[in-house]
Amino acid sequence: MHYDHQVQVRYGETDQMGVVHHANYLLYFEEARTAFLASHGQPYGQLEKDGLALPVRKLDMRFRSPAHYEDQLRVRVAVDRITAASVRFVYEIWRDATETQIATGSTELACIDLKAEPRVPHVLPKSMRELFG
Amino acid sequence: MHYDHQVQVRYGETDQMGVVHHANYLLYFEEARTAFLASHGQPYGQLEKDGLALPVRKLDMRFRSPAHYEDQLRVRVAVDRITAASVRFVYEIWRDATETQIATGSTELACIDLKAEPRVPHVLPKSMRELFG
């Protein structure tokens, strides 16, 4: 099960090397991941309203080819691994117009209880475990 | 009464025009403004812990000359006008090494009560009104 999300590169996301600044791919990952969750009836905003959150605790990225301003990119996202209190998403970013792979990566998210201070782990919502388990 | 704050341009703050992207000057304004407040015993973080906030409700900027990666910039900030529940800051950004004015601008901030939903105005803390009044 995966999800394809479209983003178009904004001018402010480029840097003086004339390409997308590497940190901005994390925003594309995030947008794709939450669109994926929403498309399966799990809008992330609702999760926070319910007192839980999914901060990123680990990530990696590999940059294959630079993306440019106005490029139309497809972010493919899938769940790679799910435990009681964490979920790992994997990503591929493609510029389909030239069949170019731009970047790949993963983010591991921990489920936490927003009402606890300091943060404590919390089991993922049942609906999410059933969906991706 | 004004305050001079130093910032150095980060690579990720440039865009493909080879200069600082215009939106980032707002981050320099914000950093200078909060350093100014902190230097007068009014750390903004504490204000929020006390249940108040100062969202920007109005701003303008004028760009005089582009700033570049690694430029050392001086942001001069001052309070221009203060009312019971709002305060207006004015800014000048300079690259002193070349005596170049980079940008000028202003931001008007409204004091609100963070516990009210929707937002309602709240009188500014007495210490802030005394300081800038």
Next chain:
Amino acid sequence: MHYDHQVQVRYGETDQMGVVHHANYLLYFEEARTAFLASHGQPYGQLEKDGLALPVRKLDMRFRSPAHYEDQLRVRVAVDRITAASVRFVYEIWRDATETQIATGSTELACIDLKAEPRVPHVLPKSMRELFG
């Protein structure tokens, strides 16, 4: 003549006040403006390839109501004034679901010759002057 562009608020665009950070509205303005230009056969990327650029030289914004994570926003953009070497765009951001106006603003862009250093003004492309004139 105006153009309506849709954006959805990204998580990374919020700040700890729980709303969209004010600087990010400039990215929405920019995305709407360039989508507007592209929809009229004037993709901004091509302009830069032709050796011209349109840096922002002046802007203002007014924030009416905060936008939140996952909000679907409509950015209405129009050209307000055009001269031989500059063009001013005006914007309104709306959350249509609640008929709420989020922000308004304007940006004035100067046309420059990218090959000249320092920057010198350059007449706007004829096609753009005819379109908005």
Next chain:
Amino acid sequence: MHYDHQVQVRYGETDQMGVVHHANYLLYFEEARTAFLASHGQPYGQLEKDGLALPVRKLDMRFRSPAHYEDQLRVRVAVDRITAASVRFVYEIWRDATETQIATGSTELACIDLKAEPRVPHVLPKSMRELFG
């Protein structure tokens, strides 16, 4: 050989979880890395003026504890590995006031020739290889 660089968290770098958004740590890494290079007589801006660039081709991060608005952070950066045409930096971010480790990570940068299109690898400047070799 390592370098300690100080950064203070900006308001706009937080998100609605009330902590620094994970993508922004990459900006701290970048700022620390280029300050490190500059402190050893290798300002990155000069490298680009000489026609070379060091885009990030691979990175990973691990988040240990959240950082908050106004936190004073120390970014420790060191070179972990250097080859003819790439260099890998490793990072640790600490909030010294509470002796808390915030995040760790690494970025691998490839040296490229800015004048070639598409990008081709280029040997690192001799001065950099001697410094870190």
